[in-house]
Amino acid sequence: SLSDKLQNVFKNLRGKGRLSEADVKASLKEVKMALLEADVSFKVVKQFIKSVEERAIGADVMNSLTPGQQVVKIVHEELISLMGSETTELKLKNPSDVTVLMMMGLQGAGKTTTAAKLAGKLKSKGRKVLLVACDVYRPAAIKQLQVNGEKQGVEVFTMGENQKPVNIAKGAYEYARKNNFNVVILDTAGRLHVDEDMMEELQQIKENLHVDQALLTVDAMTGQDAVNVATVFNDKIGIDGVILTKLDGDTRGGAALSVKAVTGKPILYIGMGEKLSDLEQFYPDRMASRILGMGDVLTLIEKAQETVDEEKAKAMTQKLKKAQFGFDDYLESMNQMKKMGGLSSVLAMMPGLGSQMKDIENAIDEKKMARTEAIILSMTPKERSNPEILNPSRKHRIARGAGVDIAEVNRLVKQFEQMRKMMKQMPGMMGMGGKRGKKG
Ligand code: GDP
Ligand code: MG
Numbered sequence: 001s002l003s004d005k006l007q008n009v010f011k012n013l014r015g016k017g018r019l020s021e022a023d024v025k026a027s028l029k030e031v032k033m034a035l036l037e038a039d040v041s042f043k044v045v046k047q048f049i050k051s052v053e054e055r056a057i058g059a060d061v062m063n064s065l066t067p068g069q070q071v072v073k074i075v076h077e078e079l080i081s082l083m084g085s086e087t088t089e090l091k092l093k094n095p096s097d098v099t100v101l102m103m104m105g106l107q108g109a110g111k112t113t114t115a116a117k118l119a120g121k122l123k124s125k126g127r128k129v130l131l132v133a134c135d136v137y138r139p140a141a142i143k144q145l146q147v148n149g150e151k152q153g154v155e156v157f158t159m160g161e162n163q164k165p166v167n168i169a170k171g172a173y174e175y176a177r178k179n180n181f182n183v184v185i186l187d188t189a190g191r192l193h194v195d196e197d198m199m200e201e202l203q204q205i206k207e208n209l210h211v212d213q214a215l216l217t218v219d220a221m222t223g224q225d226a227v228n229v230a231t232v233f234n235d236k237i238g239i240d241g242v243i244l245t246k247l248d249g250d251t252r253g254g255a256a257l258s259v260k261a262v263t264g265k266p267i268l269y270i271g272m273g274e275k276l277s278d279l280e281q282f283y284p285d286r287m288a289s290r291i292l293g294m295g296d297v298l299t300l301i302e303k304a305q306e307t308v309d310e311e312k313a314k315a316m317t318q319k320l321k322k323a324q325f326g327f328d329d330y331l332e333s334m335n336q337m338k339k340m341g342g343l344s345s346v347l348a349m350m351p352g353l354g355s356q357m358k359d360i361e362n363a364i365d366e367k368k369m370a371r372t373e374a375i376i377l378s379m380t381p382k383e384r385s386n387p388e389i390l391n392p393s394r395k396h397r398i399a400r401g402a403g404v405d406i407a408e409v410n411r412l413v414k415q416f417e418q419m420r421k422m423m424k425q426m427p428g429m430m431g432m433g434g435k436r437g438k439k440g
Contacts, residue, residue: 002253005034006075006292014068024056024071031075039223039254044082044261052078076288082257083284088241088266091213095127095182100173100209104202104237105217106229107190110245110271112141114217115187116148117271117279118243122183123154130181132172133158134165134205135189145187151276155181165189166204173209186211194232202237213240215268218259220250227258234263245271248278253291326385327376330416334369374402375412387416 009030013023028049035045052074055061061070093099101118103111112135119129131149133156135141142158149156157172169186176184186205191198205211216239218226226244233239242259247270250256259267267282376384378401383390390398390413399406 001251002034002038003291005037006031009034010068010072010075010292013071014066019062019067019071021057021062024053024061027071028053028056035254035257038252038257041224041227041254041258041262044258047261048078048082051081072292076292079257079288079291080284082261083287084260084266085284087281087283088268089281090215090241090268092122092127092183093212098173098176098182098184099212100184100186102186102188102202102205102211102214103217104188104214104233104239105190106194106219107192109190109217109219110243111135111190111217112144112148112187113274113276114243114245114269114271114279115145115185116152116154117276118269119149119154119183119185120152120276121279123152127183128181129154129183129185130172130176130179131156132169132184132186134168134186136161136163136165136168137189141187141189148276164204165201166208169205169209194229199236206237214238215241215243216265217243217245218255220244220247220253220255220270223250223252223254224258226255227262230259230263230265234265239263239265241266241268243267243269243271243279244282248272256287257291324385325420326387327379327416328384330419331373331376333419334372371402371404371408372412375399375404375409378402387413 009027013019013027031052032045032049035048036042040048052071055074055078056071061067061074064070090101103115105111115131119131122129131145131154133142133145135145139161142161146156146158157168157175159168159171163171165188172184172186175181188202188205189198202214206214214237216230216233218229220226222229230239230242242263242265244256244259244267247256256267256270259265270280270282270287272278272280375398378398379390383394383398395406395409395413399409402409
């Protein structure tokens, strides 16, 4: 699936401590292929990759703490923006007024099911909802709405199958006014393909009734076709929002990504199953995380950015360059890492650091930190900034002062050397790097 493919690309990216422009370009090429295979429209993909590339190939990202992570974050942000950034709520009039919602879409897209799902949702928000059977072409369609309406405890208005849909809609509106309903949901008839009769019918309803929201239902499993259908409906009838159904079965994910970009109209809800409770509000950020399959990792990246102290990091880099990194700095960087907490699991993904990360994680354990602190505080300032002078007799004195075994002092010294070496190898590690690319 799209999610699997993207996760693979990103796993490779994250595995690299340093990224070259070529690395980023190669990865983005794979992202592009994955999106095209997921049936995202070509124009959308091209623009998307361009935006990501412009942001990813910059000094901020390349020199950052974890360049691979930064690229993932940029992709995530651009996915969100592609889907419209913000959640769009269904617009309803004041409850003292009647809001008319018109469901439209091809046959089998999920109009009838979604109408009933939506009716239940609005009912639970205190609305008095009337479902209206405007699909007069199949007797089964009326029955289907009645069955679903009953399940939801929502009244269904019908005039049988010998009336024109526009007349049924008008009749329903009058009935709603008289009986204090404040939402009317018109379930219209679809066709197998976009066809003139269907458009004509919808047009008539729109001309004769004040339709507040024309809602297009499209089947996510049809990928780019869903987006093409949305474009035609938008041009011919005008749509206010899209409901993307059968997302539970969609393995490609293309429609969710292109609808807004191509039609300019937002996705309001997503259908996640056949049950009448399977209708969810659409959140661009959640969808992006779902597509990337990495909500947790993104949270960790954000956390790291929030906790790393830019100024201190710079000062330490300077010290490191001048080989002035001492035990005080060690203590401070340990505290820094403790603050970052879960970040170590992200850093652990970096090559060659797996085992060392475990040592460090061990070292920042609460109890051990207290002992480490005690040992370091038992050193003289001179010893702290010149670890080289630590001979056995000094170590004995320190151990006595801290109330620990000499073996523990030796272990700390060894860990300190290890960390110093690691930082020299990787100046971008542990908040000791240059820019962290706060804005991505
Ligand atoms: P209509 O012709 O547009 O009115 O479509 P229907 O509401 O009759 O739905 C067609 C089929 O799609 C039915 O079998 C529904 O149960 C199914 N369906 C609708 N929405 C969803 C969804 O979100 N997920 C799944 N898996 N099936 C859905
Ligand atoms: Mg139907």
